[in-house]
Amino acid sequence: MNLTFGWIRDEDIHAWAKLTNQLALIDDSDEFYTAEDLLEELLEPGLDPKLDTVAIWAADEMIGYGQIRVGQQLRDEMCRVSLGGGLLPAFRRQGLGTKLLEILEARGISKATALHPATALAFDMWGHSVGHGAGILAESMGYTVARYFQDMEITSENFRQETENWNQTENLRVLPFSEGYSERVRVLDNEAFSDHWGSTPKTIDEWNAMTSARTFSAERSQILVGEIEPNGPEQVLSYILASEWTPGELYVARVGTGRASRGKGYAAKLLSSVVLNAFSHGYTKADLSVDAQSPTGAVGLYQRLGFSVTRTGAMYRKIVSVKEIDSRMHAPSATLEHG
Template identity: 30%
Template structure:
């Protein structure tokens, strides 16, 4: 069966750094229709397009109309190093004015072809409230693999203090208002890779990716991020937090996104994450943030959801990861 083709009036090409502003406009149009609470500006998109681990020529697609206006995009990211095997994770969107024309199917076919080249599965994560995306995944024979809960906490509600775990010291990651990358990057990366080694779908983070994605971007907020240090100075747990300027501009509310929470296996069950979260949330409240949000694996076996609920977070929306296994891709075309 031939792969689905784009409508003949549309052109497809790889994305490049000069597309940042137009990509941001497209993402905002998608957000207006889908209401996922995700906003990006041109600077955010420019950061994405210089990702050192992203092959723009092979793993990005920009779909343009005859006038050169963007109508759809796709970014493919390669993941490996877990029991799940090699995976191609697709992030894609279609402008609401161009939906129901087969563009989503054509983009998914590109992801499938790339996965076949890599001997990998294909994954896509969609909101449960996005019927078009859910229908696309299910028509392609993809099956639900994992569920995710987006939680929100109103910082107008007081933050209950949590006792510091015995033998540990909580330390903010901003010293004199600045983050010391030479001091913290490598210990944090090592702690994260160890803490998430047993988490579903997690892959080790390289030094390049850590600097680019975790602590080197403009969204990172070290003054609202912290570590718990053991007596020997090693990291027992950590929380890294972010603020996205486009979200603040669009919503008029400052949200502190807790992007990473990790506790080393030897320190689990001692209240490390709860103490760190209380510290971070109080710092956020003191700094004038209105809300805090985070996303958690709803099937996380470490009890993370309970930790967040005790910290005052409540369910806002859910998303689901759909998968098409490599073995299936090797034997049939995507419908």
């Protein structure tokens, strides 16, 4: 069968959505997207579909895809390049995955070098559960497991509400997320995630794209404001940002607390408030994804509220030195064209 490689165009969105939803069922990722969701991805700040996406076609069916996201800011003096994609099972183990990954790596090196010259980079790719073909492919290409992440979910039957009262001496207030607080939450988010593996600071454009996305739910997101010092200025202390990818299911996208406010139970009480609010408005479950080695002990917090693990997957990483980047930049790379 003749296969055609190209990039993902606006008119390919429905074929892309069909493929990603097939893969979500086949690989048990629970990552289902509408065409509208994926169109937003093509409009992300800094993304060029011709350079950052790959589509593999068998006649008029998209049977595989790939995409890269290059970090706009550095972490640990490295540029992070996230690689995503997948192939239908009938086309796996035929060398297509290797070819796709080679194309994505070449594109990632080119773009990362343009943004951050003379800087090492880290390729990160999702390997699904242990033994999945994606992880086997990653290992064959020099990647190693860097981290395990757990998907967790909760239903109203399992929910254990946090009952401890707020400390009223700190003049605490729980508010829905709003545009007026957005920039302060972004700054706090960058601080809160600065010690989390794989996280890079979010630019204003990246943050605005996330909080204006079709799936983002400001109504179900909450922030905690109060005083760090007695009679001090009001500050954002903690926040929960939520989305709704599947109708009736709340996805907890970001949970963060400023370092000066950690250890006071803010995140537990605020997340409890968010989950209770969701269930009271007819949501059937809430879910999230968490680093199994989170430095804040987040896994225990979620379990205390009643969240349970539904799946565990591995993130694979390969670090490419400046010297290797220089040598690979002079190697020929593939050119994608639509037939």
